[in-house]
Amino acid sequence: MGQKLLPLYKRKTNIFMHMLEDHLPYSSSVMLLMVTQVMRSQNKPGVIINIGSVAGLYPMSYEPVYSGTKGGVVMFTRSLAPLKRHGIRVNVLCPEFVQTNMGEQVNRVLVDALGGFLKVEDVVNGAFELIEDESKAGACLWVSKRKGMVYWPISEKEKNYLVYSSKSRRNLVKNRFPSIQTPEYFQKMVVHTLSHNFRNATRLERVRLQLPIEPNSTLVKIIYAGVNASDVNFSSGRYFSGNAKEAAAHLPFDAGFEAVGIVASVGDSVKHIKVGTPVALMTFGSYAEFMLIPAKRLIPVPRPDPEVVAMLTSGLTASIALEKAGQMTSGQVVLVTAAAGGTGQFAVQLAKLAGNKVVATCGGESKSTFLSSLGVDRVVNYRNENLKDVLKKEFPRGVDIIYESVGGETFDICLNALAVYGRLIVIGMISQYQGEEGWKPQNYTGLCEKILGKSQTVAGFFLIQYAHLWQGHLEKLFNLYASGKLKVFLDPKKFLGVASVADAVEYLHSGRSVGKVVVCMDPSYSQTLAKL
Secondary structure (H helix, E strand, O other), X not given: OHHHHHHHHHOOOEEEEEOOOOOOOHHHHHHHHHHHHHHHHOOOOEEEEEEOOHHHOOOOOOOHHHHHHHHHHHHHHHOOHHHXXXXXXXXXXXXXXXXXXXXXXXXXXHHHHOOOOXXXXXXXXXXXXXXXXXXXXXXXXXXXXXXXXXXXXXHHHHOXXXXXXXXXXXXXXXXXXOOOOOOOEEEEEEEOOOOOOHHHHEEEEEEEOOOOOOOOEEEEEEEEEEOOOOHHHHHOOXXXXXXXXXXXXXXXXXXXXXXXXXXXXXXXXXXOOOOOOEEEEEOOOOOEOEEEEEHHHOEEOOOOXXXXXXXXXXXXXXXXXXXXXXXXXXXXXXXXXXXOOOOHHHHHHHHHHOOOEEEXXXXXXXXXXXXHHOOOOEEEEOOXXXXXXXXXXXXXXXXXXXXXXXXXXXXXXXXXXXXXXXXEEEOOOHHHOOOOOOOOXXXXXXXXXXXXXXOOEXXXXXXXXXXXXXXXXXHHHHHXXXXXXXXXXXXXXXXXXXHHHHHHHHHHHOOOOOOEOEEEOOHHHXXXXXXX
């Protein structure tokens, strides 16, 4: 522990570990406040870590006094969050049962129900998490054998009782970017015939802007739009219910799923979004220079940068799918296919951050090097190695969670490599999107028998059905990115203007892309943002 503390002392950071007494006496609380006053008067920033317990997060019926006092430690700590403005961060560590003399007196049945004892090293690592992450103040870190390190409460729960909710904070967003001249005409990409060949299905159109703007709508200038493998499914009508004739009835329709931009104009009834606000959006029609969209569908963001685009469909799919469909905890083996792509890069990093062993597939040496730089434990380059042989030899027990986006033969291999109780998450099947006749369903003989025999789960995941979780998970990704724990990689190939969208879609399906593929809709304006 001393070796870890040394670099922190070199930064002249004060670290104060405070074991608040279980009965939380008034004097103990006053003592801590006196310490903060001394730190402020001497202008010495630092970190204070209170030691709480999981008993302070959830009721412990057989020890109500202990549970109540630990709950007091938690709320006392969270109430001190404003001290951060003075350079003092007070956080609380809430471990489950630790293998100590006191911990071993607890009923073993209860300990086993929580996954067993934590090691002292787990608590120490939690302390360093709170020390080194300078964004954390008033934070409560729950250290669990089952889930690893989890901040409590999660953002979805917290915003239910905050005085300033996410909606209220949006009211305070200020105009940060230059005003935008409303155009008479603008360009957009429109699907005019159903086809999995995106170039043949779409047409670049110059259209007149419909004014005035509806009372509850906004006009957004698109700066960057994200490219997704499923663009070809949308252009072929796969996402419309009904038969081919019913799908064709939707023609023509606008293409594109996601983008970031700047609000150029707002309707008379829009009060919480101002002109000049940078926003993200996830709705159809983003392959355009401008877009009319209801204000309620906008997500305010710090800047309209391409990294934010990557966090939308790609980042949110990985974050939500691993949590909800994969029920990911820690200490598991997680396999990510097509891992060097837009969503794969997020899946491998989130799995590693959760404390798992990560296996990733890719095609090519550059992609293999890229994945190794993200901390992947075992990279399988399918051009040099056989995935089936690697999994059988190196992971004979099987894989606990598989994040699968390739389909076809890869799906079969993954299914056969799934461990007992394993979960296979299907987020796509890119290998089947570009056949001569487009995406065709395949038969998987014996699927039911396989998953029945090992109590396995094969779960489909479609992001649109989890819209209620977008805001919370996007905030989580932002925080990880801002703290340097999450890297966001953009493919270096540049695509400029709406006219380049078809080229970008074809490039993504060529298998050559690494990271997220984006299209810059207005290069001149992106340069203006860079100067800002």
